[in-house]
Amino acid sequence: MRTEPVLLTGSTGYVGGRLAPKLLEAGYRVRALGRSLAKLKGRSWAGHPNVELAAGDVLDLDSLRRAAQGCWAGFYLVHSMLADPQSYSQIDRQGAQNMVAAAAGAGLDRIIYLGGLGRADDPNLSEHLRSRTEVAHILQSGPAPATFLRAAMVLGSGSASFEIMRYLVDRLPVMITPRWVYTPVQPIAVSNVLGYLQGCLEHDEVKGQTFDIGGPDVVSYRQLFDIYAEEAGLRKRLIIPVPVLTPKLSSYWIHLVTPVPAGIAQPLANGLRNPVVCQDQRIREIIPQQLLTCRETIRLALDRIEQQRVDTCWMDAGRAAPPEWLYCGDADYSGGAVLECGFRVFVDGPPEEVWPAIAGIGGATGWYFGDRLWKLRGWVDRLLGGVGYRAGRRHPTELQVGDALDFWRVLEVAPPRRLLLLAEMKLPGEAVLEFSLDPVAHGGTELRQIARFLPRGLAGLTYWYALAPFHRWIYAGMLKAMARATGKAVVSGPEPYASRKRPPGRRR
Numbered sequence: 001m002r003t004e005p006v007l008l009t010g011s012t013g014y015v016g017g018r019l020a021p022k023l024l025e026a027g028y029r030v031r032a033l034g035r036s037l038a039k040l041k042g043r044s045w046a047g048h049p050n051v052e053l054a055a056g057d058v059l060d061l062d063s064l065r066r067a068a069q070g071c072w073a074g075f076y077l078v079h080s081m082l083a084d085p086q087s088y089s090q091i092d093r094q095g096a097q098n099m100v101a102a103a104a105g106a107g108l109d110r111i112i113y114l115g116g117l118g119r120a121d122d123p124n125l126s127e128h129l130r131s132r133t134e135v136a137h138i139l140q141s142g143p144a145p146a147t148f149l150r151a152a153m154v155l156g157s158g159s160a161s162f163e164i165m166r167y168l169v170d171r172l173p174v175m176i177t178p179r180w181v182y183t184p185v186q187p188i189a190v191s192n193v194l195g196y197l198q199g200c201l202e203h204d205e206v207k208g209q210t211f212d213i214g215g216p217d218v219v220s221y222r223q224l225f226d227i228y229a230e231e232a233g234l235r236k237r238l239i240i241p242v243p244v245l246t247p248k249l250s251s252y253w254i255h256l257v258t259p260v261p262a263g264i265a266q267p268l269a270n271g272l273r274n275p276v277v278c279q280d281q282r283i284r285e286i287i288p289q290q291l292l293t294c295r296e297t298i299r300l301a302l303d304r305i306e307q308q309r310v311d312t313c314w315m316d317a318g319r320a321a322p323p324e325w326l327y328c329g330d331a332d333y334s335g336g337a338v339l340e341c342g343f344r345v346f347v348d349g350p351p352e353e354v355w356p357a358i359a360g361i362g363g364a365t366g367w368y369f370g371d372r373l374w375k376l377r378g379w380v381d382r383l384l385g386g387v388g389y390r391a392g393r394r395h396p397t398e399l400q401v402g403d404a405l406d407f408w409r410v411l412e413v414a415p416p417r418r419l420l421l422l423a424e425m426k427l428p429g430e431a432v433l434e435f436s437l438d439p440v441a442h443g444g445t446e447l448r449q450i451a452r453f454l455p456r457g458l459a460g461l462t463y464w465y466a467l468a469p470f471h472r473w474i475y476a477g478m479l480k481a482m483a484r485a486t487g488k489a490v491v492s493g494p495e496p497y498a499s500r501k502r503p504p505g506r507r508r
Contacts, residue, residue, distance in 0.1 A: 001027055001028065002072050003029065004029065004070060004071060004072040005028075005029040005030060005031040005052060005070065005071050005072075006023060006028050006029065006030055006031065006071060006072065006073050006074070006075065006201065007031050007033065007067060007068050007071040007073070007074035007075065007108070008020055008023070008030050008031065008032050008033065008074075008075045008077070009033045009058055009064075009074070009075060009076055009077055009078050009099070010033075010075070010076075010077030010078045010079075011030075011032035011033055011034050011040065011043075011077075012034045012036075012039050012040060012043065012402060013077060013078075013079075014158060014159055014160075014190075015077050015114060015154070015190065015193060015194070015197075016032075016075070016077040017043065018190065018194055019075065019077070019194055019197055019198070020032055020043070020045050020051070021044070021045040021048075022194050022198060023198060023201075024045055024048045024050050024051060026198060027050075028050065028201070029050045029051075029052070030048075030050060030051050030052070031051075031052040031054055031067060031070075031071055032046075032051060032052070032053055032054065033054045033055075033056050033058075033064070033067045034053070034054075034055065034056075035055070035056070035057050036055070036401065036402065037053060037055040038401045038402075038412065039400075039401045039402035040053045040055075041053065041401070042400030042401040042402060042403075042413070043400065054066070054067040058076075058078050058095035058098055058099060059091065059094055059095055059098065060098075061098045061101060061102065064098050064099065064101075064102040065101070065102045065105050065106070067102070068102040068103060068105065068106035068108065069105075069106050070106070071106060071108060072108065072109050073108060073109055073110045073111070073112070073201055074099070074102075074103055074108050074110075074111050074112070074144075075111075075112050075113075075114075075197065076096070076099050076111055076112070076113040076114075076135075076139060076146075077113075077114055078092075078095055079092065079132070089127065089130075089131045089134070092131050092132075092134070092135050093131075093134065093135070093138065095135075096134075096135040096138035096139050097138055099111065099139060099142075100138060100139060100141065100142035100144070101142075103142060103143075103144035104142055104143050104144060107144075108144040109144070109145075109207075110144060110145050110146070110147060110200070110201075110207050110208075111139055111142075111144050111145070111146040111147070112146075112147045112149070112197060112200045112201070113135065113136055113139050113146055113147065113148050113149065114149050114151060114193065114197065115132035115133065115135060115136050115148060115149070115150055115151070116128070116129045116132040116133075116150060116151065116152070116276070117129070117150045117151060117152045117186075117212060117214075117276035117277070117278070129274060136148040136150075136210070140208065140210075145207040145208030146208060147200050147206045147207060147208065147209055147210075147211070148209075148210040148211070149193075149196055149197065149200070149211055149213050149283075150210065150211065150212050150213065151188055151193060151213050151214065152185050152186045152187060152188065152214055152276035152277070152278075153185050153186075153187040153188070153276070154187070154188060154189075154190050154193055155187045155188065155189055155190065155215075155294065155297045155298065155301065156189060156190030156191070156297065156300075156301055157300075157301040157302075157304040157305050159190060161187075162298075162301055164254055165224060165225065165228055166228065166232075168225070168254070169225050169228045169229050169232065169234065169237055170232065170234070172237065173235065173237055173238065174237070174238045174240070175225075175237055175238070175239045175240065176240050176242055177222075177239055177240065177241050177242070178241065178242070178243075179241050179242075179243060180221065181220065181221045181222045181225075181239060181241050182220045182221070182222060182241065183220060183221060183274070183275055183276075184218055184219070184220055184275045184276075184277050185218070185219060185220070185221060185224070185275070185276050185277070186214035186215060186217065186218045186219075186276060186277045186278050187214070187215050187217065187219070187224070187294055187297070188213055188214045188215045188291075189215060189291070189292040189296075189297040189300070191292065191300075192213070192215065192289060192291055192292060193213065195287065195289045196211075196213050196283060196287055196289075199286070199287030199289075200287070202287075203286050203287060205286060206283075206286060206287075210280075211280060211282060211283040212278035212279055212280045212281070212283070213278070213283055214277070214278040215291050215292060215293065215294065215297070216291045216292075216293055217293050217294045218277055219294060222239055224294060225237055225239065227294055227295050227298055228298050230295075231295065231298045231299050231302055232302060337455075338452055338453070338454050339452070339453045339454075339455065339464050340450055340451065340452050340453075340498060340499065341450070341451045341468070341471045341472060341475055342448065342449065342450035342451070342475075342496065342497040342498055342499060343448070343449050343475055343476050343479045343493070343494040343495065343496060343497055344446055344447065344448040344449070344479075344493055344494065344495060344497040345446075345447050345479050345480065345483045345490060345492070345493030345494040345495070346440065346444055346445070346446055346447075346490070346491040346492045346493055347444060347445045347447055347483050347486055347488045347489070347490060347491065348443070348444050348488050348489040348490075348491050349443065349444065349445060349486060349488035349489075350439060350443055350444075350445060351416040351417060351437040351438070351439055351445050352416045353486065353487075353488065354416070354437055354445045354447060354483075354486045354488065355415055355416030355437065356397065356486070357482050357483075357485040357486045358416075358419055358435050358437070358447075358482070359397055359398070359399055359413075359415065359419070360396065360397050361405070361419075361482070362393050362405040362406045362408070363392055363393035363396060363405070363406070364396060365396070367406075367478060368478050368481035368482045368485060369474065369477035369478040369480070369481045369482075370474050370477060370478070373474065374389065374406075375389050377389070377407075377425070378406070378407055378425070381407060381425040381426055384426045385426065386407070386424070386425050386426035387407050387424050387425065388407060388425075389406055389407055392404070392406070393405050393406070399413045399419065400413060401413060404424075405421060407423065407424050407425040408421040408422060408423055408424060408433065409421065409422045409424050411432070416437060417436060417437055417438075418434070418435065418436045418437070419434070419435045419436075420432060420433075420434050420435075421433045421434070427453075427460075427463070428455065428456045428457065428459035428460040428462075428463050429453055429454050429455040429456040429460035429463070429464075430453070430454045430456075431451065431452065431453045431454075432451070432452050433449070433450075433451050433452075434448075434449070434450045434451075434452070435447070435448070435449055436448045436450075444491060447479065447482070447483060448497055449475060449478070449479045449482075450497070450499060451471065451475060472496075476494045479493075479494045480493075480494050
């Protein structure tokens with residue numbers, strides 16, 4: 001085994017986040033590239049002695065070149081999932097070109113790319129799959145040999161495809177579907193995908209080649225729904241295909257019924273009309289492994305969800321960099337006045353014993369006060385095209401930077417002192433919610449909750465001041481209920497609190 005590191009782009013994504021610990025366990029050195037160093041540091045494998053964390057972006061050629069220096073191989077696991085085909089095609093094209101340049105400059109021995117199945121000469125190929133194929137061609141045009149693994153539907157707990165199927169079947173006993181429900185597909189378990197990716201480091205004969213990877217079953221999406229229902233202990237769903245549902249309409253339906261937003265659902269839905277079946281089985285002889293059937297994969301995924309052992313999720317992809325205005329008290333710099341609504345409460349207990357109530361917020365626990373109103377706000381956001389109330393989190397008690405938390409994103413987490421969340425719902429501005437704990441005399445804790453909002457124009461100001469009475473009511477009630485949930489006596493509060501200093505963090 002070579003001693004130089006392997007460059008892993010997309011290391012905080014669904015596949016990359018699972019490949020990193022697998023490579024480390026096998027003895028490889030890994031240089032994990034991510035746009036947010038804080039997000040990388042939050043991963044369970046970030047402290048491994050054989051991992052190097054590198055902040056960078058495939059769209060930033062200089063940072064990508066720096067990350068590639070000294071590596072002997074590179075994984076390209078970056079995909080843009082935007083609703084506008086022209087946007088994600090251009091972004092993917094630029095990222096691939098940068099990877100070629102960085103690999104050439106670093107003298108990489110090989111690049112390994114995971115893309116999608118689909119014939120490049122198919123005039124009906126979706127823009128999503130066409131873009132993936134174009135990325136492969138760009139990568140294979142450079143001096144570093146690029147291996148292209150073409151996968152169909154990747155099944156596993158937390159994958160976007162699996163979550164779409166899970167929520168549709170769980171929530172809809174009767175489904176009106178497009179005709180693509182009969183399209184043949186050859187799903188592959190994410191564990192098998194990881195096996196092939198690692199195997200490409202260990203077999204020189206795959207260098208520069210293109211391979212189809214899939215599981216042992218070729219099924220229709222309807223058959224997948226039936227298998228899922230059986231494994232989940234549900235009655236068989238009534239599925240009625242109709243010719244009038246376009247992929248775009250299907251993506252809106254997925255957006256409303258599942259936590260997957262339209263921006264991700266639309267590229268996926270566009271590709272559902274294309275048969276994706278392996279035409280080339282050579283990879284099975286070169287990198288042999290036990291391939292899981294669709295039933296085995298779904299059963300394993302459901303077991304992991306039940307055991308709350310979902311390692312990575314499609315929701316992991318998201319903004320993890322705090323907005324600049326949060327760290328600058330100059331209103332002119334930030335684009336306007338930052339508005340606040342804050343409360344504090346004093347609890348008879350140290351921060352270490354108060355923190356679990358903070359860390360457990362959202363998901364199955366809820367928001368301690370006005371949960372129905374939070375869900376109503378989520379439905380409104382969903383109808384407006386936002387992420388909506390996803391009603392979920394990666395782990396019931398643990399948080400790390402980059403985690404999706406219902407319709408918030410974890411920006412900073414420092415147990416047992418601070419949690420900072422960024423609102424991902426549609427707003428006429430940007431909003432963050434901060435919880436901070438400070439020890440006080442006689443073993444007590446001052447627990448503060450501050451909502452900050454940077455309005456965007458007149459609409460933002462109108463939104464904030466129109467809802468100010470509601471915000472004061474909901475946040476005060478929320479903090480009071482949270483303090484009670486600690487199991488400690490509430491000494492005083494909640495009472496209004498206004499910060500008299502700039503928010504903690506970087507200074508300009």
